[in-house]
Amino acid sequence: MADIARKASAHWAGTLKDGEGNISTESGVLDNAQYSFSTRFENGKGTNPEELLASAHAGCFTMQLSALLEKHGHTIDSLDTEATCEMTKAGSGFRVSRMVLKVRGEVQGSDPADFEAHVKEAAENCPLSQVMQGNVEIVHEAELLS
Numbered sequence: 635m636a637d638i639a640r641k642a643s644a645h646w647a648g649t650l651k652d653g654e655g656n657i658s659t660e661s662g663v664l665d666n667a668q669y670s671f672s673t674r675f676e677n678g679k680g681t682n683p684e685e686l687l688a689s690a691h692a693g694c695f696t697m698q699l700s701a702l703l704e705k706h707g708h709t710i711d712s713l714d715t716e717a718t719c720e721m722t723k724a725g726s727g728f729r730v731s732r733m734v735l736k737v738r739g740e741v742q743g744s745d746p747a748d749f750e751a752h753v754k755e756a757a758e759n760c761p762l763s764q765v766m767q768g769n770v771e772i773v774h775e776a777e778l779l780s
Contacts, residue, residue, distance in 0.1 A: 690762055691733055694761055694763070698761075699760075706752070710741055712739065733766065735753075735773070735775070736775045
């Protein structure tokens with residue numbers, strides 16, 4: 635049995651190019667958020683699976699980084715992460731090929747090399763990174779502001 639379980643649901647009606655759907659989360663943060671072919675492949679208004687994966691990975695990674703920094707005695711003023719989920723053509727479809735994590739931190743008691751080491755560890759070990767390892771290239775960029 636799982637220690638933690640989170641739920642989300644998706645509904646779709648119609649063909650791939652002309653259909654549309656919505657995504658909801660058990661928490662209610664997403665409630666029938668619209669997605670479609672145009673939101674995924676043409677930058678239409680709404681969300682898409684890759685955007686949701688990037689946001690989930692940004693959140694997971696940033697929490698992991700916070701835990702590592704705290705464990706090593708640093709005071710965290712702020713951490714800001716931008717995650718970019720990249721897809722490439724693969725046969726007749728697409729695949730998520732790379733996730734780029736760019737983090738800027740204001741951290742007391744750290745220096746650029748120390749911050750980079752913690753960022754690298756978080757990028758390798760957060761739960762969502764672990765899910766992607768071996769399938770998706772995960773790269774990171776770290777900038778210490780303090």
